[in-house]
Amino acid sequence: MKTRVYNTVDWRKYLIGSESPRIKTFLDSRGADVFNQVCDNINLAHKNKQSKIVLLIHPNAGNVISINKIDFDEVYDIAITWFLKNEDYRMCSKIKGYKENLLKKKTKPHHALKSLI
16 A cells, blocks of 8 residues: 655645635635634644644645644634634634633642741
8 A cells, every 4th residue: 555645735825715716616615614624623632732733635635734833823713714704603603612722821820828937
């Protein structure tokens, strides 16, 4: 069995409605599935403390996208914008929850200092 090698390209090429009519058409027809799966995978990566995710967007593309942890919030924003445009408010709410989990800062509990005197 042959192993297929994929090129890694910037995620913006496939997830932002660019000048490419092919990508725009692809997102118009399958954007809901793409953004749902991408956001689910980002959420899972965040829970597992992974530094990035690598995804194959379409089997005929021949490329994979890599999304680094520093870009997770930006991808969530793009997905929310896409779902708002398409009036899928249930998905907006779901991704907003993912985003809140990502941005939540874990604060350490303050323990009362005990006097040693």
